Amino acid sequence: MYLHATDKVLKDDNLLALFDIPKILWPRLRLSWQRRRHHMITGRMDFCMDERGLKVYEYNADSASCHTEAGLILERWAEQGYKGNGFNPAEGLINELAGAWKHSRARPFVHIMQDKDIEENYHAQFMEQALHQAGFETRILRGLDELGWDAAGQLIDGEGRLVNCVWKTWAWETAFDQIREVSDREFAAVPIRTGHPQNEVRLIDVLLRPEVLVFEPLWTVIPGNKAILPILWSLFPHHRYLLDTDFTVNDELVKTGYAVKPIAGRCGSNIDLVSHHEEVLDKTSGKFAEQKNIYQQLWCLPKVDGKYIQVCTFTVGGNYGGTCLRGDESLVIKKESDIEPLIVVKK
Template sequence: MRRVPIVERGDWQAQAAECGFRFHTIDGARYWDERSYYAFSLAQIEHDLEDPSVELHDMAMGLVDEIVGSESLMERLAIPAHYRDWIAESWRNREPHLYGRLDFAYDGKGPAKLYELNYDTPTSLFEAAFFQWQWLEDQRASGRLPRDADQFNSIHEALVERFGELMASLPPPLVFAAVRESEEDQGTIAYLRDCAAQAGLHGAAMALEDIGLSEDGRYTDLDDTVIGSLFKLYPLEDLFADDFGRALPKSGLRLIEPPWKAVLSNKGLLPLLWDRHRGHPNLLAAEFDTGGELPAGWVRKPLHSREGANIELHLADGARLHSDGPYAGPAIRQAAHPLPAFDGHYPMVGSWIVGDTACGIGIREDDSRITRDSARFVPHAIVEADAPATFYA
């Protein structure tokens, strides 16, 4: 694994505008950054990232039945009592799921270490599935990358295929919804709508704020039509905390992601995985936090924190890092395993699962060991030949 400087495409911003990638720059700072890329060998991709992703996904899925069947585990994960039967029923009915993302620390040498699972509302999807593939094709055509350079990326094809598989199980009409003012989330649902349409599954787009609730407890669109299926790019735990969400269990609404994903998108899953697979090379030791002073060599994470918010690190050498944010409540501790540094940049590898298949990666790079919402997206390539590079340090 190497970080390789490369000349950026002169027209990348025009290409981004043409395909609707409007959040390539956020608050004047680059989000998409193609001035470098991460180079992997095929063996690193297949053995260190793809295979562990499949194994860890299977391990996580294997815990769902135990969790939804246990009041004490649901309590431990801070799942509100009002929603537990609904979540368990969605699992018993095997309501189908679309996708998820596993986040890893990986340096190209040792085993990739799982930081967390983003299995409810994973983002950075369009840039991973589409725009970085376009970058690869352009850079091969320009001669800046070898003709045989490749990429671990069949995410787009997997999404289209998966939507085709979901079609028969989703009651119409289908609606895709995200927060109105989030350009990234709106861009993500626009991309997913396109993937679904390519599979023959058509759905309307709505702002989440425009969804109504009828007198008999059904969710409706702007025409007061009852919504049959809803892809919502909005955290389930936030719906649980909102009075608007209390109608969900009896509404008849089919959700993507399904309610049972609430137990996999919860960081409380990490101590459970460790307890049942203690010593697994891709897992970090984890336990439920009991409060108080964070010992050296550990990281504290709230069960529902996102985008690197409210993370507290106390490294083995005594160094401390902390990120602000809106999250509080129960937390876990995870053994500290800092992200590797490549010339002062800290990449985190996001491994995409569509259905139950590992099908690609995207890399978010920060200037800090905490990957925050301001982290840049940097493309990757599979390049076997030696190339000038900044090596892991």
């Protein structure tokens, strides 16, 4: 459904405009979509699951996380601390990732690009393990400080190695912000810098360089943007897995209550949960307050042993890759929310 909606958006300028993506990138977005085969490694879908059924909240198609916790930490717990008749539903995640890399169009050497964040350190190392298992050489780049230019103006790392294939933990939206900061006017071309030795390397100079192959690809910003949710609802109204979502608070949302979410928000920031009595049930702050919002039917997480529990499933190479649980004492799952132990019991 998400891919069908993505295709519809990329064929319609009026729909694409709803995503607030710099217009200079629209041709690249469409080209990225045309080349999508074997060019996406992994994402994560967030669900609510209880006695009412299963509902999808969103699809983190670009720069999803929680792989290390599900595929490594909980797997170690399941191996050493759990003695029952069951298994970790993400036990094969590392193998699935390695398989996706083997079938990808990645070049033999992959630079793993991450921000200087502790969580991203182990996320990068987990993906590096999958790449090594798939037979690739790698180097982790923490920040952009060691990147520069060679005499021919090509992008190189601190060891002088050409950078032409990257997997990133950064969100594409960070690169979009850099484009917005350069100028508000229309560009004749994407404003990436040339390889002059005095030019500092920015994120857009890497991710938007034509010769650099990037995972996850540019087109993933469409299904990963919450502006896709009203379009999904319009294409598949009243589908049992979807929640009514709109760009305004419609009459049905007033009746059910609704969640207010910024279209490119992350980590549970700037979300309001409003009941059908117009009571604010929960509210988070963050840096996305200036973004456009969507309004999604209120569908609160179930509370289990004092925590609200969300089901997260990983997509790997377009297929199911594993499941984990996230929990929080508040109704909104955030960056600091816990990863909960999960075992699937065999009967």
